[in-house]
Structure formats: structure tokens, C-alpha cells
Amino acid sequence: MDCMKGATLVKGCLWAHLFLFTICSSKLLPPSSELVSLPSSGIFEPIEISPSVLPHYPFLGKTLPPMYPSFPKTYKPVLTGKCPFNFSSISKLIDKTASDCSQLLAPLVANVICCPQFASSLHIFQGHITKKSDVLVVQNRTMADDCFKDIVEVLSSKGANSSVCSFTSGNLTGGSCPVKDINTFERTVNTTKLLNACSVIDPLKECCRSVCQPAIVEAAFQISTFETNTNINTNTNTNIDVLSDCKGVVYSWLSRKLPSEAADSAFRILAACKVNKVCPLEFKQPVEVIKACRNVGAPSPSCCSSLNSYIAGVQRQMLITNRQAIICASVFGSMLRKGGVLTDVYELCDVDLKDFSIQAYGEEGCLLRSLPADIVYDNSSGFSFTCDLSDNIAAPWPSSSSMTSFSLCAPEMSLPALPTSHTEYPGCKGFLLDLVIIVIALFILPLNN
Structure with a gap:
């Protein structure tokens, strides 16, 4: 609960929770017209968050209402009895x-x-x-x-x-x-x-x-x-x-x-x-994006709309790491260049690395850290994992349509220092995934059906 009380914490922890809050509010709260808008600027300074932005969900220890899916129930395993091993x-x-x-x-x-x-x-x-x-x-x-x-x-x-x-x-x-x-x-x-x-x-x-x-x-x-x-x-x-x-x-x-x-x-x-050497996302041929963006030289509503619509479909596939996001952005950019889009449309349309991972209202995504990570279960807070949410890193536009010489080990491809909010702010050790479970059940999984 320390995170929710700390309305003056910096972006690394605060936006981690807003990522969940904003997704969940699309399913669990009244229409957005009845809510106070999320802040769009000043994210490097302390932010005052109106309580109306946050979804209402039970405190820990109370019974969850029917709209909250329950965790999978465990059962006693029925083993074959033929494997000579003590698990x-x-x-x-x-x-x-x-x-x-x-x-x-x-x-x-x-x-x-x-x-x-x-x-x-x-x-x-x-x-x-x-x-x-x-x-x-x-x-x-x-x-x-x-x-x-x-x-x-x-x-x-x-x-x-x-x-x-x-x-x-x-x-x-x-x-x-x-x-x-x-x-x-x-x-x-x-x-x-x-x-x-x-x-x-x-x-x-x-x-x-x-x-x-x-x-x-x-x-x-x-x-x-x-x-x-x-x-x-x-x-x-x-x-x-x-x-x-x-x-x-x-x-x-x-x-x-x-x-x-x-x-x-x-x-x-x-x-x-x-x-981290391969982009795990699947990209369909971006025919409409190429058509809308091929000859643009300045910000274009039709190009950006088509680009954002395409990426919105891609980002629902899975959570990826920050290094995978660099490769994915370069792979997709190479596809656009091969189709004749030579202008850096990532810059024109403000496309960040986080845009290639799961989003909340198109403003904040979750990129997993490139180092080995685990999902952690805690009896009091549920499932949690750590996301890199502190830096808005611009998606790299490839210099050519070829990916043959791409390397994340080159000095110019180095990532900024990873956030350390989980040590600076003891109450914020990643996402509280009791809310992510809601996201998956009510928002993400239906889109994949």
C-alpha cells in the first residue's frame, strides 16, 4: 500500500501503478468523461493524482467481487508413480x-x-x-x-x-x-x-x-x-x-x-x-502504413493514425524486454523502409520503445528489463514483476532496410541505466499483479479470441 499512498514519488514507481490503474479503469470504472484526466506533462516532477483516477477495488483481505477473477486453485498432483524422483x-x-x-x-x-x-x-x-x-x-x-x-x-x-x-x-x-x-x-x-x-x-x-x-x-x-x-x-x-x-x-x-x-x-x-537477440513479435505486412506514410516529410495525421493503429495491434501480443523492443522497432522500421517509407515516422509520430509492448491508453507501456526476471507470488500482494518504466526512449529508426549488421553490443546501441526505484522506494517492488490479472481477464485475452 506504500505505493498508493506515495503520491509524490517520482515517475519510476508512480507510473508503474498508473499503468495498471488506467487499463483497469477502462473496464471497471465509469466512462472516461466522468473521470479526471491523467496528467500529460510534468512527469519528472512530483504529481498530484486525483483519487477519482484510481479504480476502486477491495483492500487486501476482503472478499473480491465477482468481476475480479480468482487465482487458479491448486490441487494435489496425481503422479504416474513411475518416475523415480523425489520432487x-x-x-x-x-x-x-x-x-x-x-x-x-x-x-x-x-x-x-x-x-x-x-x-x-x-x-x-x-x-x-x-x-x-x-x-x-x-x-x-x-x-x-x-x-x-x-x-x-x-x-x-x-x-x-x-x-x-x-x-x-x-x-x-x-x-x-x-x-x-x-x-x-x-x-x-x-x-x-x-x-x-x-x-x-x-x-x-x-x-x-x-x-x-x-x-x-x-x-x-x-x-x-x-x-x-x-x-x-x-x-x-x-x-x-x-x-x-x-x-x-x-x-x-x-x-x-x-x-x-x-x-x-x-x-x-x-x-x-x-x-534479447531476437524480436518475438509477429509483424504482418504494413500495407496501409506504407501507403499512408510513403511520401510524408512532416507530421501527417493520416500517417500517424495508420502507424498507431498498426502498432496498437502488435503491442497486444506479449510483454517484451527493453532490448527486444529496440530490435522490434528496427525490424518494423526496416519493413517500412523496404516499402518506400524513408522518413523517420517514429520521430514524426512520437513512437517510443514502450509502444511495442502492452499499453494503457497508449501512454504508458511495460517493457520488461533485459536482465533475467521472475514473477513473484506473495500471499499478501499477489503476483508481481518489475517493469522498466522510468525512461521514454525513442524508437530507433533504421538507417537501411537491412538488419544484417544489427548489434545491441555496439556502444551506440547502449541502453540508459536501468531504473532502481525498487531499491529507492521499498514499497514499490514492481507491479501488483492482482490488477494485472484483471487486465488479462477483462481486456487483453478477449482481444486474442
Whole structure:
């Protein structure tokens, strides 16, 4: 409640809550004509917020009215009984994964939060279930199927939705990798180098000056070429599959050697480096935008209207990180340039990076931070996660229609310092997602049907 009482806090915390308040008010409050307008200027100074702007919802501890959807109820998992593993040994990891893949939020955060954590939990499970044996994978495919079913069941019993991710029981078996036993692995790989590279990873350096990732690739390549003449054919696609399968074996070995928390941290940082290199949004051909904006040289109502309408459709897809937003803006800008739009319409129409993520009244969006993030569940405040809302960063207009040389590691592409409001203002540790649940149930999900 500290956030709602602090009407004089700076933008980083205050606008985080206004993001939720304004979306929810579109469904839960009277028409906008009956409300006081949100402030449109002076956002770097203390702002007085009229109570009429804020939606009326029950205080914590009181029964929610019918319009507020309830949280998914947990149930006792019904396991196959055929997976020889005690899931309580990784209970913290299971709880974290279930929280990151919470049922109502999973579709919106699958790319950045849920699936990277689910992948990490599978790697760590694979290392733990084989820890007392001389193999690094689940060699029995039937057992792999049973264990995977149990993992999904346990997560579901805690309110998770792992179906948004593409993993299967095959991820536990090592696939076509020719080395699956620990003795051959440790004879083939420089394990000291691998462990030193991945024991502690700097999340700010790994993505651009990688240490752990090259060590994993090197180890995977070494075991993928073991007994090459009998195990690997010359088909390029097969070699790629084998290398990918062998990376899974390397992850399993690391999971055996590192504490679960250290392994999970390392795997999540590596996943963040990967997902932040690609825009996860889907862009349809912007025919109408190109038609309206092709010959503009000054602000044009028809161009900006068409551009804003197109982006409004894109931004409903999911929550993305600030670095993904840079790539997405550049990808879309390249599509416009290829269609003949040479003027920087982002600048003409005031398009910011946040415009590529979920919005409230088109004024404030939520960009997730590029560093690994988690959804946190608290009995008193519900689900929460941290958004980067402090800086209105202009969307970058590409210099050409090609994306081949694009890199976020170039100095000129550096992001401003990420906000630290969660440490400066103890009462504001991210979004209170008891309201986001309402957003999803009443505003976002119906648009996707």
C-alpha cells in the first residue's frame, strides 16, 4: 500500500501503478468523461493524482467481487508413480518455475520469463535424477515420458501453464548426442575450464563478452564429434541437431556440479542473452502504413493514425524486454523502409520503445528489463514483476532496410541505466499483479479470441 499512498514519488514507481490503474479503469470504472484526466506533462516532477483516477477495488483481505477473477486453485498432483524422483528435493525450483509460468500470465511472458525458467528446471531435473548414476540423461524413453508428465503435473498443481513452451520428454534423453555417460564426458571435455567459465556468470557482460556460452558450445562440439565415423553423418541439419542435443548433456553435467540456485542463475542468464537477440513479435505486412506514410516529410495525421493503429495491434501480443523492443522497432522500421517509407515516422509520430509492448491508453507501456526476471507470488500482494518504466526512449529508426549488421553490443546501441526505484522506494517492488490479472481477464485475452 506504500505505493498508493506515495503520491509524490517520482515517475519510476508512480507510473508503474498508473499503468495498471488506467487499463483497469477502462473496464471497471465509469466512462472516461466522468473521470479526471491523467496528467500529460510534468512527469519528472512530483504529481498530484486525483483519487477519482484510481479504480476502486477491495483492500487486501476482503472478499473480491465477482468481476475480479480468482487465482487458479491448486490441487494435489496425481503422479504416474513411475518416475523415480523425489520432487521435494527441488521444491524451491519447482515453486519458482510455477510462479514464472502462472496460468493467466504465462501466454504474455512465455518468451522472456516462463519458458527460459522451464528449460532451466528441466536441465536441473535431468542432472538431479541421474546424479547417483554414471549417465547424464534419462536413457529409458518410457521413463522420460513418465517423468515429463510428472513435472508438468506438479507445475499444474501449483497453478502453472507450461503448455506455452515447446519442450517435450525428448529434452531429457540427450537425443542424438553420442556421449551420454559421465566418464566419457569427463575424458573428452576440459571440465575444469567449463566449470570455471559457468560457475559464476556476470549478467551484464555475458551477452556481449561471453565466457560461459563459448565454453558450453566447445564442450558440446567435443562430445558431438566423439566417434564421428559411427555416430554422425555429414548432413548439416543432423549435425545441428546433434550439437543442440549435446548442449543439453553439457547442461545436465553442469547441473550435477553446481548448486541448483547457481545453475538456475547461469542458465537463465544464458537464456536472456539468447531471447534479447531476437524480436518475438509477429509483424504482418504494413500495407496501409506504407501507403499512408510513403511520401510524408512532416507530421501527417493520416500517417500517424495508420502507424498507431498498426502498432496498437502488435503491442497486444506479449510483454517484451527493453532490448527486444529496440530490435522490434528496427525490424518494423526496416519493413517500412523496404516499402518506400524513408522518413523517420517514429520521430514524426512520437513512437517510443514502450509502444511495442502492452499499453494503457497508449501512454504508458511495460517493457520488461533485459536482465533475467521472475514473477513473484506473495500471499499478501499477489503476483508481481518489475517493469522498466522510468525512461521514454525513442524508437530507433533504421538507417537501411537491412538488419544484417544489427548489434545491441555496439556502444551506440547502449541502453540508459536501468531504473532502481525498487531499491529507492521499498514499497514499490514492481507491479501488483492482482490488477494485472484483471487486465488479462477483462481486456487483453478477449482481444486474442
